[in-house]
Amino acid sequence: MSSSLIEQAKQKAAYQAVDEHVLPSHRVIGVGSGSTVVHVINRLLQRDPELNAKTVFVPTSFQSRGILLDGGLKVGDVEQYPNVDVTIDGADEVDSQLNAIKGGGGAHLQEKVVAEAANKFVIVADYRKDSKLLGEQWTKGVPIEVVPFAWRAVQKKLQDMGSKDAELRMAVAKAGPVVTDNGNFLIDAPFGLIREPAQLLKDLKLITGVVEVGLFCNMAEIAYFGCEDGSVRIRTK
Structure with missing residues (x-):
């Protein structure tokens, strides 16, 4: 499938999610990160300007x-607005139970905070992100944000837990590791097919030095997948 058709699929899913879940009564809207979320923001900009003027948008990156x-929208954060009406975000992969892997772009800490602050968490993605089990399509590993001084110790622990190929994520356009918006490092830890993501999340969070894990379990209420034929597949719990 061409990149233009994939973008059209993302746009279809994003537009439908915004149309169905961003209500005129909403005053605080969480906005995720990544390529699909560009379409979410574009759809928000097409709303009634008077509604947007009354709304605060909480970004995750x-x-x-x-x-x-750039769109002239009012921006806030969860410190100012701890109660978010709805958060719409993308995902790297979503399983049949609406558990998701996020963090391919390194923003999963802020994404999770804003998602958990929301009354409703909605995922938008294209068909390539739709799986029965996590780890089927996304094989780069679970993104794990770690404090810099502890990354080697965390990597060793991850390897002991079965992720033999856990690696520090390195930057592409500069020498050295990727640094998150929060000043931390990222480790990508492959665990193969993840049959119990909630348990894996719990185990990973218990590792000292881990700041946040890119497993979003039991959080999303609904997911929209843009398909190859131009349709949108919707999954709910």
Whole structure:
């Protein structure tokens, strides 16, 4: 499938999710990160300007914050607005129970905070992200944000837990590791097919030095997948 058709699939899913879950009564909207969320923001910008003027948008990354500001929208954070009406975000992979892997873009800490603050968490993605089990399509591993001084100790622990190929994520355009918006490092830890993501999340969070894990379990209420034929597949719990 061409990149243009994939973008069309993302747009279809994003537009439908916004149309069905961003209500005129909403005053605080969480906005995720990544390529699909660009379409979410574009749809939000098409709303009645008077509604947007009454709404605060809570971004989850430097990327989404910049796009919102460029669109002239009012931006806030969860410290100011701890109660979010709805959060719409993308995902790297979603399983049949709406558990998700996020963090391919390194923003999963802020994404999870904003998702947990929301009354409703909605995922938008294209058909390539739809799996029965996590680890089927997304084989790069579970993204794990760690404090820099502890990354080697965390990596060793992950390897002991069965992720033999757990690696520090390295930057592409510069020498050295990727640094998150929060000043931390990222380790990508493959665990194969993840049959019990909630248990794996719990085990990973108990490792000292781990800040956050890119497993979003029992959080999303609904997911929209843009399909190859132009349709949108919807999954609910």
